[in-house]
Amino acid sequence: MKDAPGTRDYDWWLIAILAAICALGVVEIYSATHASNLAGMHIKQVKWLLFGFSIMFILSRIDYHLILDQALILYVVCLAALAAVLVLGGSRFGAKRWIHFLGQDFQVSELAKLIIIIALARFFAEVRSDQLDLRDLLKAGMLVGVPLALILKQPDLGTALVLVPMLAVGAFLAGLKWQHAAVFTLAGIMLVGAVFYPPVSKHILKPYQRERITSFLHPEDDAKGSGYQLLQSKIAVGSGGFWGKGFGNGSQNQLGYIPVRYSDFIMSAWAEEQGFKGVLLALGLYMALLLRLVQNAQRAKDRAGMFLVMGVAAALGFHVLVNVAMVIGAMPVTGIPLPLMSYGGSATLFVFMAIGLVMNVRLRRFVN
């Protein structure tokens, strides 16, 4: 029954799109860092990418049903790890997100995202009716809520937020009722409203988070203070124009006006140097990636595989949306990297492991 799938069954189009996005990322990381004390960062990124590709292939070989069977154990381990981070984790920039493991610092929440995709897929796959009733919806909410609370505690708002679209997309595909959707959309709107409404937000947000919200709303007020990052990013993007300033010629990028230009704001650097045409290419590739994921979901052999793939799509799509919207000043700074382009080990590995799951589902679409 479990014939080893052949290499031609891999989604080579997906791999090509991935490789293209990674290439853009490496090029821009090089451009952003080669003249600074961070020179050589692109090589490190290439190493991470190669490592990521191997992980992806390894993960694609293990039948996802086997993984889903272990969902409960994985979920418990995940919660334990998140709790451990809070207790033992190394602190950086005032947040406990890292745990030291095998000589590397890992961001546990990245792994948590993956496990929650698996757990949600398993949960929704087991919902028998075509419509998601309130009890199941609340259960799914709990499933996501507990790790979300732990991640928020670190605090890592960005990663915590990613869990929400996973739940939303999953619930939607599991047959979310329109009434429920309406209620939760309303709740979501109220929550967003509360975040942007200072008298309420001071009870639920940390000071640095509130500052990000204010600087998002009024970036020009204090261009050198908290609004600095967003304004500089917008300046970079806008000054790039349609054609861009050319590789290595972006003054905002090269002179360091763009904050973390090799990571969270890499799209800003790319947009400055490559212009709107470059943005068109990059966003086109991301759209192709996401649509390709949806297509893989549509062709999945079973419901579980579909949920798995769509969980990945939801996570990646949300990353792209929030990160790119931040770069153009349409969303506050949340610290969510751009998948595959931003420099970063844990984040890159997460993406490849997630795509590994997608590959896994695809490879087994004809197997029965």
Added chain:
Amino acid sequence: MSYSFHSDNRLPQTRLAVVSYIIVGMIGLLLLGFWKLQVIDSDKYGQLAEQNRVRSIPIIAPRGRMLDRDGRVLVDNRPSFSVLLLRDDPKLVQQYLPAISDGLGISVDDLREQLQNTRNLPKFQPIVIKPEASSADLDFIESHRSDIPVLEMLSVSRRRYMPGGFLGHATGYVGEASEQQIEASNGKLRPGDVVGKSGLERQYNDILMGTDGMRRVVVNSVGKEMKDMRLTEQEAIPGKQITLTIDYDLQQVAEQSLGARPGAVVALDPRTGEVLALVSRPTPDPNDFAVRIPKEEWRQLNEDPLHPLFNRAIQAQLAPGSVFKIVTATAMLEDHSIPESFTTFCPGYGTFYGRQFKCWVYSSKKGPTSHGSTDLHDAILKSCDVFFYTIAMKLGIDRLAFYGDKFGIGHKTGIDLPSEETGLMPSEQWVERVFHRKWYAGETISVGIGQGAITTTPLQLARLIGGIASGGDFKQPHMIKDAQNVADEKYPLSEHTVERITEAMYGVVNEPGGTGTQLKLAGIELSGKSGTAQVIGYATRERMGKQKKFEDNAWFVGYAPRRNPEICVAVLVQESGKHGGEESGPVARDIIKAYYDKKNKKINGTVTAGEPVPTPASRAAVVAPVVAIKPPKPAVVAPLPDADKQDPQ
């Protein structure tokens, strides 16, 4: 296990399709956002990016030099550096204040105060926190470029004047433009610009001041200059140099001869109006102002009872004393109402309008004496008061005021220096206008000998005596060589009058009994008139007792040769208590002698342009090799403004 998710293959295809539409919509929205920034608002952000990366640093244009009449440098510039504090980021500034305080030796409080004082200026405008950086300061800034990104050096050029206040009152000094000056300049001046504050620096500021250039540098996000990225540079246009009428050699003699005594010296060439030397004591050293004068020091200068900032040569309005007798005598000769042979008998005093007026001899140190019978010639020679009391009484204030006015008393001479005073020629109209009363005839008596309400400046007296000896030709005194349109006021005096007056003034120095016989010079027709002007009347002095500030002012106005003089020197020594001839005369004599010595040397071909001038003082000049300073372009001789249009404030 009746149910296993392993085999459930219900797929919500519709909802999956909805998700893909959402994805397309989302990417589309993001692209719209980019379109707005990169295509619609691209220009705006392009400018913002440019403002980000480019910082403009002014290149200070050096001021024009001042040369003496022989081309010797009297005032030039020296390179120096100022320390700038970049205030774009107030948080950064606050963070680095202690480090800056340590490194530059400025107290944190002082820095805070400077920041406080400039808080209304735009943030992008750096402020000068240390106008004169030492080489240690420069080393500190250079070595901490990366860790203290808020400091910058500004290469400036500082004024360098002759040491010890030499010519200081004529050259004046420079300072940072005041708010009023900036407002009045129609945008030509910016805060921190250095402009002339007094003297020639102020008078000829427009010529001396160049146009600052601008260096545009690329800076990174922490303000560090990217040396390898060059941008266009707007070069500074140096100010033009001016050549003065001052003769360094004569000026030096004047400075030395007057010494530390409070007073003034003006040497003119009456043929042209050129000012050959100008001294006022006390003189602050303008080099002290070349950087930034500490408040305390400035307060002291302003409150000093000797008023060192006061240019006595053109601003001291004092009774001319007996020097005025030349005016009275000229009036008598020109008026013809009194016979030329008129004689008075001087018993040491005279009684006019029921009041006794003393002659100076009566209270001289030798005890009460008298001049006896005196005619005009003797009266000038011996400076007999009684003779001139009588003449004044006979002429009346109207005639005296007429001639005094014609000879320039009560009017600015029009010298090209700011803040010249007019002096005062009292008259019936004047008392009516100012005091709303009639002139008392008794007042005329004092005015006749240059006392009472009459006041003149030293410059006015030099012009007056020189003009009378030139037959009534009064040239406008000026400081710029080759000046065009020098005003020339003429009140032609008869040959006879000029001959009589100049004979008498020659006699003052050269005939026995003259008040300046000790000044006699072999081979030079040194002539002149002394004046010992009372600050207060004899009666008041007796009442107040002997006080230094009420001592007599000693005047001497000397010139040579006797007719149509080439040089005329007015000397004032204030509150010396000594006689004008003995106190002030030697100064005039020294200068006139120096003038002739130099002239004779020139004629004999011994020397062409006097002694070489030592370079102006280099006071704590810091020449740091960090930023190369452009050598000023060869200065062009200034086009001279119309002398008669000059309007000294």
